[in-house]
Amino acid sequence: MLIRLSEIEDVLVVKGEMDTARFQKTDDTQFTLLAPVRYELAVTKFDDTVSIEGPVTFEASLSCSRCLEDFDLSMSLQMAIKLTPKSTLPEAAEMELHNDDLDVYYYEGDEIDLDPFVYEEVMLNIPVRPLCSEECRGICPTCGRNRNIEPCDCPEAPSSLLGEKLKSFLN
Numbered sequence: 746m747l748i749r750l751s752e753i754e755d756v757l758v759v760k761g762e763m764d765t766a767r768f769q770k771t772d773d774t775q776f777t778l779l780a781p782v783r784y785e786l787a788v789t790k791f792d793d794t795v796s797i798e799g800p801v802t803f804e805a806s807l808s809c810s811r812c813l814e815d816f817d818l819s820m821s822l823q824m825a826i827k828l829t830p831k832s833t834l835p836e837a838a839e840m841e842l843h844n845d846d847l848d849v850y851y852y853e854g855d856e857i858d859l860d861p862f863v864y865e866e867v868m869l870n871i872p873v874r875p876l877c878s879e880e881c882r883g884i885c886p887t888c889g890r891n892r893n894i895e896p897c898d899c900p901e902a903p904s905s906l907l908g909e910k911l912k913s914f915l916n
């Protein structure tokens with residue numbers, strides 16, 4: 746959704762939805778949105794700095810990285826970003842600032858499109874290794890059963906147990 750900065754008097758509350766079609770599948774996106782992404786963002790302007798804050802909620806279907814079953818995840822995120830005008834930024838400092846402060850963005854002119862920010866907020870918060878539950882017991886590497894549904898008596902392979910622990914640690 747496009748907003749015009751010149752139309753902000755005090756605070757502009759922008760309520761909207763982003764169509765699921767906007768979230769195209771790529772190799773990195775192993776999820777399907779079940780409903781449009783909803784947001785209700787308060788846009789405020791102080792001097793040249795624009796703040797955008799508010800909840801972004803979505804519901805997605807993901808595949809558990811342990812048991813491979815699909816599960817639904819609903820998330821309510823709190824978006825909070827600041828934008829400064831690009832023109833005030835010295836060219837040389839631009840690259841550095843991008844790396845240093847991830848929550849500061851830039852705008853040009855009078856219009857800001859909120860969609861890319863909402864998009865990024867969602868993409869950044871989709872779990873890289875989704876789990877249907879923290880206690881998910883996964884698939885038995887020996888017999889291939891989903892151990893959440895049907896426990897088996899296979900001896901736990903020490904290496905895979907370690908691997909699993911490492912993975913959750915890295916998460």
Ligand SMILES: [Zn+2]
Nearest residue numbers: 809812877881
């Ligand atoms: Zn699972």
Ligand SMILES: [Zn+2]
Nearest residue numbers: 885888897899
């Ligand atoms: Zn087994």
